[in-house]
Amino acid sequence: MTVEFPLNYDDSELKYAVILAKYNGKYVFVKHKERKTFELPGGHREPGENIAQTAARELYEETGAVKYSMRQICPYKLNNYGMLFYAEITELGELPQSEIERVLLIDEPPHELLAWTYPDVHPKLLMKIESEIKMADLKKFFKKGELIPAIVQDVYSGEVLMLAYMNEESMAKTLETGYTWFWSRSRQELWNKGATSGHVQKVVEIYGDCDDDTLLVKVEQTGAACHTGNRTCFFNRIK
Numbered sequence: 601m602t603v604e605f606p607l608n609y610d611d612s613e614l615k616y617a618v619i620l621a622k623y624n625g626k627y628v629f630v631k632h633k634e635r636k637t638f639e640l641p642g643g644h645r646e647p648g649e650n651i652a653q654t655a656a657r658e659l660y661e662e663t664g665a666v667k668y669s670m671r672q673i674c675p676y677k678l679n680n681y682g683m684l685f686y687a688e689i690t691e692l693g694e695l696p697q698s699e700i701e702r703v704l705l706i707d708e709p710p711h712e713l714l715a716w717t718y719p720d721v722h723p724k725l726l727m728k729i730e731s732e733i734k735m736a737d738l739k740k741f742f743k744k745g746e747l748i749p750a751i752v753q754d755v756y757s758g759e760v761l762m763l764a765y766m767n768e769e770s771m772a773k774t775l776e777t778g779y780t781w782f783w784s785r786s787r788q789e790l791w792n793k794g795a796t797s798g799h800v801q802k803v804v805e806i807y808g809d810c811d812d813d814t815l816l817v818k819v820e821q822t823g824a825a826c827h828t829g830n831r832t833c834f835f836n837r838i839k
Contacts, residue, residue: 603724604677614675616682617655618642618722620729621663623689626705630662632717633701638710639717640726642682655685662700667691673732676725684729731776735768740812742768747783748815752825755804755818761825762833764793766815778803780817799823 619641621628629638641662645654652672659665670687695703709726713719741748747765754761764782766774770790773781780793780801794800801819808815826833 603721603728605728606675606677606681609675609677609681611651613681614651614683615645615680616642617645617651617658617685618676618682618725619655619659619670619685619687620726621659621665621668621687621689623665623692623705626707627709628663628665628689629704629706629710630700631702631704633699635717637717638704638715640722651683652685655683655687659685659687659689661696661698663689663703664693664695665689665691666693673729676728678721684725684732686729686733727776731772734775735772738771738808739768741771741808741815744813747785748813750780750782750815750817752780752801752817752819754821756820759832760834761801761819761821761831774803774806774817780819794822797823797827799825801825 621641628641630641631638641659643654643658643662645651646657649657652670655670655672659668659670665687668687668689668691670685673684673686676682676684692703709723710716713723716722746767748767749763750766751763752761753759764780765785766781767783770781770783773790773792780803782791782793783789784791800822801817802822803817803819805818806815807818824831826835
């Protein structure tokens with residue numbers, strides 16, 4: 601089942617709201633009375649509601665959340681259009697009478713797809729929401745320009761492997777895929793490191809510097825990092 605994330609939509613087309621919520625750092629999932637699986641809070645838009653009101657109502661009805669902050673993330677399209685939201689809950693009240701049996705607070709999303717009520721949909725929505733949240737938080741790195749230098753370091757040896765540049769799109773793809781993507785200044789295009797050679801870089805950690813204008817990307821490097829075949833691009837000693 602294909603989930604799309606359109607850039608353009610009409611508010612009248614939005615039929616659903618789905619919310620990724622957290623409480624005290626834990627993921628909030630719900631269990632329907634008639635199902636044994638996990639799902640994200642959410643549901644249908646009712647007549648007279650705007651989509652934010654739908655999200656607020658569904659969050660309360662399905663989790664009992666009474667105090668929270670919530671932000672709209674982006675639209676999605678399955679058979680119909682819906683809107684994704686992210687909520688940070690600070691107070692959970694009693695669970696209202698509804699089709700929801702209980703609320704589950706867990707450290708990580710279920711790894712087994714069989715644990716999800718909608719295994720072809722909700723995991724993809726969750727990943728999209730988390731990616732968008734990270735990107736919103738990382739926009740500060742692009743206040744000084746469209747590109748930011750990214751120093752790539754071997755996570756095990758500490759060796760500096762290369763330096764490349766990221767724009768917002770390549771950073772988003774890096775976060776979504778877990779592998780490094782950069783912006784080529786010479787070719788003026790995105791490039792996925794190792795896509796042709798097989799010398800991919802699996803991202804383990806990403807750090808920002810104190811001035812928010814440089815990234816340190818720690819990776820598991822497959823093969824050589826340099827196009828010359830050298831392990832690192834820094835092999836020309838000057839002093």
